[in-house]
Amino acid sequence: MMSKQKPTVMVVEDEILLLEAISKKLELNGITAIPYSSGKEAIDCLNNLSKLPDAIWLDYQLKDMDGLEFMGQLKKNGECAQIPVIVVSNSASEDKVNSMLALGAKQYLLKAEYRLDELIPIMKQFIAENKTQT
Amino acid sequence: MKTKYKLLAVAGFSALTIALLSIFLYLSFQSFNLAIEYFMVGLIVTFVLNAVAAILLLSNSTSGQIARLHEGTKAIAQGNLDYKVGIQTRDDLGQLPGYFDERTEKLKASYFEDLEEKVSEKNKALMQRIEELDSEQQKNKEAEEKTLIEKTKDEATLTSIGEGVVVTDPQGKILVFNHAAEQMTNWIASEAVGRFWFETVPAMDEKGYLISREDRDMYKALTTGKKVFSQSIYLQKGSGKITVAITATPIVLKDQIIGAVQVFRDISHEKEVDRMKTEFISLASHQLRTPLSAVKWFCEMLLNGDAGELNPEQKEYAKNVSDSNERMISLVNSLLNISRIESGRIIVDPKPTNINKLISEVITEIKVKSNAKKQQIIVSVHSDLPLINIDPQLIREVYVNLLTNASKYTPPGGEISVFISKKGDELISQVSDNGYGIPKKDCDKIFQKFYRGENIIKIETEGNGLGLYLAKAIVESSGGKIWFSSSSGSQPKADAPLEHVLGGESTEEKDLPAEREGTSFYFSLPISGVQAKKGEVTLNS
Numbered sequence: 001m002m003s004k005q006k007p008t009v010m011v012v013e014d015e016i017l018l019l020e021a022i023s024k025k026l027e028l029n030g031i032t033a034i035p036y037s038s039g040k041e042a043i044d045c046l047n048n049l050s051k052l053p054d055a056i057w058l059d060y061q062l063k064d065m066d067g068l069e070f071m072g073q074l075k076k077n078g079e080c081a082q083i084p085v086i087v088v089s090n091s092a093s094e095d096k097v098n099s100m101l102a103l104g105a106k107q108y109l110l111k112a113e114y115r116l117d118e119l120i121p122i123m124k125q126f127i128a129e130n131k132t133q134t
Numbered sequence: 135m136k137t138k139y140k141l142l143a144v145a146g147f148s149a150l151t152i153a154l155l156s157i158f159l160y161l162s163f164q165s166f167n168l169a170i171e172y173f174m175v176g177l178i179v180t181f182v183l184n185a186v187a188a189i190l191l192l193s194n195s196t197s198g199q200i201a202r203l204h205e206g207t208k209a210i211a212q213g214n215l216d217y218k219v220g221i222q223t224r225d226d227l228g229q230l231p232g233y234f235d236e237r238t239e240k241l242k243a244s245y246f247e248d249l250e251e252k253v254s255e256k257n258k259a260l261m262q263r264i265e266e267l268d269s270e271q272q273k274n275k276e277a278e279e280k281t282l283i284e285k286t287k288d289e290a291t292l293t294s295i296g297e298g299v300v301v302t303d304p305q306g307k308i309l310v311f312n313h314a315a316e317q318m319t320n321w322i323a324s325e326a327v328g329r330f331w332f333e334t335v336p337a338m339d340e341k342g343y344l345i346s347r348e349d350r351d352m353y354k355a356l357t358t359g360k361k362v363f364s365q366s367i368y369l370q371k372g373s374g375k376i377t378v379a380i381t382a383t384p385i386v387l388k389d390q391i392i393g394a395v396q397v398f399r400d401i402s403h404e405k406e407v408d409r410m411k412t413e414f415i416s417l418a419s420h421q422l423r424t425p426l427s428a429v430k431w432f433c434e435m436l437l438n439g440d441a442g443e444l445n446p447e448q449k450e451y452a453k454n455v456s457d458s459n460e461r462m463i464s465l466v467n468s469l470l471n472i473s474r475i476e477s478g479r480i481i482v483d484p485k486p487t488n489i490n491k492l493i494s495e496v497i498t499e500i501k502v503k504s505n506a507k508k509q510q511i512i513v514s515v516h517s518d519l520p521l522i523n524i525d526p527q528l529i530r531e532v533y534v535n536l537l538t539n540a541s542k543y544t545p546p547g548g549e550i551s552v553f554i555s556k557k558g559d560e561l562i563s564q565v566s567d568n569g570y571g572i573p574k575k576d577c578d579k580i581f582q583k584f585y586r587g588e589n590i591i592k593i594e595t596e597g598n599g600l601g602l603y604l605a606k607a608i609v610e611s612s613g614g615k616i617w618f619s620s621s622s623g624s625q626p627k628a629d630a631p632l633e634h635v636l637g638g639e640s641t642e643e644k645d646l647p648a649e650r651e652g653t654s655f656y657f658s659l660p661i662s663g664v665q666a667k668k669g670e671v672t673l674n675s
Contacts, residue, residue: 015424021431028440090423093412094481094672111427112463115434 007127008032010053012042012070013088014063018111022057025116031123039065043073046080053083054127058105060089060096067096071103084126088119152177206238215242298378298398304356304391306331318378318400320371331396337366338375351382355394359384365401377402408479415473422466429459461596468600471531471673472583475607482528482611482667486521489554489561496533497552504541504550511537512551519554522561523663527673528608535601536565536655542597543590544569544652560614560658568652572620581606581616609657612664620653 009026013019014037023033034053036042039062046052056074060067067087075081087100087108097108106126109119209217218235292299298315302308308331311323319326319335326334331352337345347353351362362382367375378398385393433456435441437449444452474480497511504511540550544567553564572580576587584599609616 015428017428018424018431021428021435024440025431025435090427091419112423112430112466116431117434117438 006030006032007055007124008034008051008053009055009057009123009127010034010036010042010046010083011057012036012039012062013057013059014038014061015059018059021116025120026123029120029124031120031127038063039070039073043070046074047077052079054130055123056083056085057123058085058087059111060087060091060100067100067105068103071100071105075103082130084130086123086126088114206235210238210241215245296399298396300326300331300352300396300398301385301393302331302352302356302396303393306352306356306394308334309393315398318370318376318398319368320374336369338369339366342367351380352394352396355382355384355396356391359386359391368398376400377405412479415470419466419470423463426459426463426466429455430463433459461598465598465600468598468604471604472600472607474673475604475611479669480528480611480667481669481672482525482664483672484523484525484664484666487524487526487529488521489519490515492526492530493533493552493554496530496537499534500537500541503538507541507544507546507548509541509544509547510549512549514552515554516556519556519561520661522659522661524612524659525664528612529659531673532605532608532657533563533565535605536657539601539655540565540567540569540653542594543567543587548652556661557658559661561661562656562658564654564656566652566654571653572618577620580618605657609659611667612659614657614659616655616657618653618655 007030009031011019011022011026011033013022013035016037019035019037023035026033034045036045058067058070062070065073067089071085074083074085081104084106085104087105088111089096089108090111092108092110100108107122109122206217215238217238292310292312295312296314298318299310299312300308300315301310308327308329311321311326313323315321315326316323321334332347332350337350339345345366351364351366354360354362361384362380364380365377366380367377369375377400379401380396380398382394382396384391385395433452436444436452437456493513493515497513501511537550537552544550549568551564551566553562553566555562555564570587570589570593572587573589576585576589579585580587581602582599583603585603586597586599590597606616
């Protein structure tokens with residue numbers, strides 16, 4: 001087997017209902033979800049986790065910070081900087097998308113445009129890419 | 135005649151004297167011969183003396199008269215009409231002065247008559263001239279007053295105008311500097327006038343780089359003779375900055391640029407409002423899309439059986455919720471797109487585009503729906519199309535809207551065709567169907583926001599009435615036109631198709647499908663390409 005453990009994805013989404021739906025869907029697809037509704041708590045958690053998640057599912061607009069700030073905080077921890085980040089947001093203006101991609105986000109997706117069924121394979125693909133690289 | 139008698143009398147008298155003298159001499163000397171001799175000599179002497187006397191007499195009287203006449207003429211010429219030569223003699227010449235005086239008298243009379251007339255004429259002319267001068271003076275005064283009023287008005291206008299107005303000479307030296315310009319630049323007019331505009335008020339672009347003299351609007355207006363518009367940031371006297379919208383216009387007199395007028399307006403507030411609007415749209419889209427996403431994803435999981443298998447009725451209900459939600463999502467997307475286009479903040483990013491490829495991609499997308507309705511799609515693209523510089527994302531949206539409509543409003547088994555042709559310097563896209571058509575009375579409304587044809591509302595409930603509005607907005611912002619022709623769905627086939635033209639372009643009969651029913655939409659794009667436009671947002675973001 002490629003890995004004994006299930007892959008893990010940290011989900012950072014301030015809308016509780018969405019967080020619940022995403023986590024449930026990930027679990028149903030054999031992925032362990034680490035759900036967080038606060039950006040700050042998510043960053044704190046990352047700094048204390050013994051095993052880093054395989055990917056981060058990030059909403060751009062959080063209650064306590066935006067995606068740019070989250071990426072900045074993530075970059076402070078050298079190891080965390082390697083985790084692939086997929087932004088799934090409700091607004092994708094050109095400058096937001098460009099600056100997030102410039103900060104290292106792998107992809108920027110518009111939430112309402114995708115079904116969860118479509119998003120899961122995208123997540124899996126980035127997890128696989130990251131594993132082969134490391 | 136009288137002079138002759140006088141001479142004869144003198145001659146007679148002289149002859150008598152000589153005869154008496156000769157008798158006296160004969161008596162004295164008693165010599166006849168001597169007396170004859172003396173008589174002859176006396177006779178000759180008398181004759182000569184007489185002749186001399188006659189000449190002297192004659193010449194005396196004639197020359198005197200002529201001299202007086204001459205004097206008279208001179209005096210009269212000098213204006214003395216009272217001069218009289220006087221009657222001197224009765225002879226021919228002597229009558230002349232009388233005649234002269236008579237004429238003078240007549241002349242005097244007629245002269246005075248003339249003179250009076252002339253004086254009265256002159257007087258009249260003089261009075262008229264005086265009147266003219268008076269009215270001229272009055273006019274001048276009025277004109278002066280008018281000029282003063284105009285000047286005061288102009289000054290008041292310049293002062294009260296909310297926009298900065300600066301007038302320069304051909305070298306860019308400030309001539310006029312109004313009150314608003316003072317307020318916006320912190321310069322006082324008295325200090326600014328006479329200085330060079332470019333040095334006095336430097337300008338920066340949006341990125342904060344100083345704009346060189348050659349790139350300044352006023353400079354361009356002065357050198358090219360054309361009106362120039364732009365937005366810049368002016369550096370005020372002191373340390374402030376102000377964002378302004380500028381119009382620089384050359385002043386041209388007889389083909390010569392004699393200066394320029396620059397009008398500028400403070401747009402800091404507009405910029406702020408614009409920023410707030412962007413923020414609002416972004417916020418609204420976020421806020422609206424969040425619950426829509428939640429509904430979408432939970433419905434999806436329900437239908438997937440993630441929460442256990444649903445019975446057929448439950449599945450149907452969940453599907454209804456999901457479908458309605460999808461409509462809501464597309465409505466929000468359309469509204470956002472429209473607000474982006476309407477606000478002019480949309481980015482137009484033209485790229486050399488292969489229209490054929492773009493159409494194929496859209497057809498693939500549409501086929502999901504058209505295949506389900508067993509509709510046929512025929513595509514015909516001009517074989518020799520160059521790459522066209524358009525914004526593929528925007529134009530794609532137009533094709534998607536037209537083709538979605540065609541599929542939606544055509545009954546199952548119908549036919550949809552796409553023709554792309556070149557006509558002059560335009561690319562004409564035609565999307566036709568043999569569907570329900572557009573009722574006559576709806577024809578002038580179908581491009582309106584939220585408008586849906588009366589006939590199709592009953593047939594097809596899905597649709598928000600924004601697709602064509604959006605398509606029109608995109609085509610027009612790309613420098614093209616959109617129009618359609620349709621046979622009314624409620625009218626028999628035999629009826630001539632109703633043509634509806636927007637943007638002044640007429641539809642061509644030959645472009646119509648063979649079977650005259652359904653609807654054909656056309657839109658044009660300049661083959662030369664679309665101009666890029668800076669903005670803040672893209673579609674569907």
